[in-house]
Amino acid sequence: MENIENMLKERKKTLDKVEVPEELGERLSRALNGKRVLKRRNNSWRIKAAAVCLAVLLAGYNFNTLAFYGKKLLGYDQVMNGTLKQLNELGKGQLIGKSHTFQNGVSVTLDGIMLDESQLLAFYTVHDPRGQVDSVNLQPIMQLNGLFGSYMAEGGQGEINEENTEIKWLMGFEPPFFLERTLHFKFGLIDDNTLEEGAISFKLDRTKAMGRTLKKTIDQTFELEQTKIKFESILASPTRTVIYGSIQNILEVARDQLRGERLRMNHLTVSLIANNNEVISQQGGGMSTDMRGITFEQSFDALPEDLQSLHIKLESMSVDRDVNEKVNLNKVETKREIEILGQEIEIDRVYESNDSTFVTITSDESTVLTRVYLMIDGNEVELQNTVTENLDKLPDGRIRHTRTLHFPGKGDNLALHIERITFTELYNITFEVPVN
Template sequence: MRTIEERLQEHKQASDRMQAPPELESRLRNALDRVPNKKKKNEAVLWFGLSAAALVLIIGTYQYPALTYYGNKMFNMELNASSFSEAAEEGYGQVVNKSTTLEDGTVITVERVIADDNAFTMHYSIDRPSGSVYSSGSFRYNVGNIQGFMTNSSTIGGGGNSSGDERQYEGVYSFEPISPFSRTLTVTFNEWLENGERVSYPISFKFDASKAMKSLVKEKISQSVSVDSGVMYFESITASPSSTLIKGHIRIDEKEKHWFFGKTQLYVNGMEMNPTRTQVQFNKTTGLSDFELRFDALPTDVISSIELLVKESSGYYKIPESISLASPSDQSIKVGNEKLWIRSVSKTDTGYDVVVASKQFTILDKDNIFAEALGSQIPVSSISSGRPWDLGNGNVLWERTYSFNTSDRPETLHLNGYHYMKTYNKRVTIPIE
């Protein structure tokens, strides 16, 4: 595996070698001298061509960093750190050092930014004035979106630490990727005052897209995994120096009312990667649910295998079951692959309430549940939302109240099935080119 120093040196050498051939000017001049004079009817075309060339020149001059960014991608000039923190320690990215001073003398400084395909990461510091220190209770600052040309990137996450004397806080915030055509970016820090008022402090700085870091792996996956309630489609993987991002979408059966994303693991060279974020969002355009799975950055640039493991996801257990309500207790009842607890059966003003507990993602199918009393079937009239039941041993179950309008005490509870978190262990191998 190459070290970060070796990769930085390779990038510098490659950049130094990127220059026009010495004979290019004379070759172009000779070619122009050989062009015959055109007739007047071609003058309009000539003027149009010159205008277009001038426009391209203006755009190219203004957006040179962005064009350099895309040029590096097209010519495969890859530069990757084995970890984001390593890249920052090596001074990679763009130095900013822009500050703003709050009314009480606190100084907020944007120190460095690093951009890649998966995120825009900002290193910043907050220095308290002399005589005041930090405490967890006095921390009252947050960060808004990064804004610029074609850019309005929301935060992904952040964190940091206070110095030993608690006068300085050093933090890192990650944002959604920004447009490489942004020349000036603005980040807004917010301070919440003791009276509840929010004061905003924008910091603007120039952005050089040519310093963006490129991705180690950027591949289409185009594979799917079927589960009980639908299909999970894995579309792409992008492994940048800051993180590894898996994108896809879910096609859920129309009749399905419950969906649990579950757990999908990423393995690189047989080693499990640490997950950092799972996001599922409904797409109004497609009518599907898009998902993003974020993991830590790849630990090496020598990749022999990449594999996804759909460990668990939404499942449905369908089989008629009858559960006795004669003796409610805190003892579990095995129903299929899961356990249920009949905690109580109590009389109410309108009938009877049956309290049933289960794991958090085990939900009885309410469309096919009823109680039986003296030979009569009584449909459920209402179901409460789930509430935690702390067992006191580190485990927490969830209970719901099922209400039945009947004057007779229910004897049995009938259900047709339940939704739960099912183990699949289905693998998706990602080809590496």
């Protein structure tokens, strides 16, 4: 976390002052979280999911066309989890086998799909006969268009072959409206600074779709310190399990905005436990702000067939809050403790060196002053950098982080002006979801 306050200030200060229309922000966020990145993998299968590229030798097969053996899709084992592999073995899914070729010879083939109540999974191949498929610049925003709306990509993962001619992709999309019959898989290729668009149209075979295994209203609300979190419902399908919830409704969002106490949720840690001891692997999660307020979803693997009990464990939540706190500083004081939104922050030392003022503070490791200034004789001075000094583990397991804030300039009257703070709230609450 070295230099984290300064890094966040430099990278985010300007963007945080830009007000993006909420509906646009939500859709772009969900689309860009599905961005396909070949050389790194994000932890999300989400709204914020991403892509991994694994170089493997696919000897003995030709993947230019879709290969089925007894309705089983071949060539996608490396991008399927265990659940999808089992569904594939059972021949679940719909064959598409349609392609679009761009002017530079690069082609996109929609091999097949899997559809259930929680998502539509698209299996597609990107082929570059030049052997430069890792350099193909497909647009990060992909979508399915239908008669009743557009369905954005939520995230996925892919595999590149050793010859660097093909990538096998598995991409998740929002489930289409139940009356949709024809969908248009839309994408774009940027080549030589020119955008060329492509589309593959196909008819949905609803007889190949899978339903749901569990759908329950949860309606559980928990409150700790400054934040309230509500678990609203859970939807389990053959391909995944999704928990839906909210942090604030639209009126609460507006209230905090007017008060200058805007809340942003950074990360939510939730576990899903089946049959008392079987932890269901997490696939990702996402958050959005729209006319409903601040909402979230957490995605997990499919539930076991022999489901007897189901529990959700709320572990922690990291939030970012606007504040407006001014703390007067004294260069002769040695140590003082302040509290902001329940977070204890120790001011250890204030000193001057080389025409700069330094403020040493100690807080929990997760507590960060993400926007902080120093008032020097009435003038607001930006943070120049932050230096980590110590990380001390307490007997209760908490880690206290000592760091020094560096502000250019010196003066007689000093005050720390804190406008935004990030911290983690620990819940560790477990509750049961009825399965009958």
